[in-house]
Amino acid sequence: METKQLIEQIKLKKSFLCIGLDVDIDKIPSHLLEETDPVFAFNKAIIDATHHLAVAYKPNIAFYEAYGIKGWQSLKKTIDYINEKYPELFTIADAKRGDIGNTSTMYAKAFFEDLNFDSVTIAPYMGKDSVEPFLAFKNKHTILLALTSNEGAFDFQTKDVEGVPLYQKVLQTSKSYKNSENLMYVVGATKATYLKEIRNIIPESFLLVPGVGAQGGSLDEVCKYGKTQNIGLLINSSRGIIYASKDENFAQKAAGKAKELQQQMAAYL
Numbered sequence: 001m002e003t004k005q006l007i008e009q010i011k012l013k014k015s016f017l018c019i020g021l022d023v024d025i026d027k028i029p030s031h032l033l034e035e036t037d038p039v040f041a042f043n044k045a046i047i048d049a050t051h052h053l054a055v056a057y058k059p060n061i062a063f064y065e066a067y068g069i070k071g072w073q074s075l076k077k078t079i080d081y082i083n084e085k086y087p088e089l090f091t092i093a094d095a096k097r098g099d100i101g102n103t104s105t106m107y108a109k110a111f112f113e114d115l116n117f118d119s120v121t122i123a124p125y126m127g128k129d130s131v132e133p134f135l136a137f138k139n140k141h142t143i144l145l146a147l148t149s150n151e152g153a154f155d156f157q158t159k160d161v162e163g164v165p166l167y168q169k170v171l172q173t174s175k176s177y178k179n180s181e182n183l184m185y186v187v188g189a190t191k192a193t194y195l196k197e198i199r200n201i202i203p204e205s206f207l208l209v210p211g212v213g214a215q216g217g218s219l220d221e222v223c224k225y226g227k228t229q230n231i232g233l234l235i236n237s238s239r240g241i242i243y244a245s246k247d248e249n250f251a252q253k254a255a256g257k258a259k260e261l262q263q264q265m266a267a268y269l
């Protein structure tokens, strides 16, 4: 998907909500366990109930890999369902990959060609030749970890490197990569105050912002410091939406939680 289509959807839906499909079989309603593929049944119900309130969906790949072949099949069915029924939705494989170039190319093929995601999250630690194979794909987006939402972000990401914090070095250096127009970045909602500095370096790039809801980040703070003219934000909530209820009406309850966030977002559009 081209960035301009994503921006059109944000304006149309008055939403920059990304719903995280982090499906833990122990947390889904028990009646779904009778289905042939409970994870897909859960995702399908959540997507059908919330697609008008969100512009993006982000399955975290760990939640599928944890169930082996079955998990990968559930992931494939989920992405195929979105691409066929709701092609206007932006899809993110939260996989945090990155390796030597030869291997990164195969990761890129897996997520962009075989699964047909619009974007994938990448760890920047191995540098330019580990990121550029992802950037080579037209109309696909590489979402580089910049400043993550967890406490451990302070172990390395904020440490000084040649006079600037490492996360700022990642932002600056990545701008020189080939096809850098295909870059987006991850910045945690729990680090909202850093967004002012971040916007000085990357004024227009889209940011994937996890950490509202279960991790306690504030949507208003993120918008205050990180919003651009085109919004430039995809704010993710996973557990806070998908586990709103364990009852038969779980999808409607999830839609209620998504609507709360969408209405907050509408005020900025």
Ligand SMILES: O=c1ccn([C@@H]2O[C@H](COP(=O)(O)O)[C@@H](O)[C@H]2O)c(=O)[nH]1
Pocket (backbone or CB within 6 Å): 020, 022, 060, 094, 147, 148, 149, 150, 186, 187, 188, 210, 211, 212, 213, 214, 215, 236, 237, 238, 239, 240
């Ligand atoms: O810095 C980061 C990067 C990725 N994540 C992922 O986002 C979701 C957040 O889930 P919640 O349930 O809304 O807390 C999850 O998949 C994380 O692995 C992140 O939280 N922070």
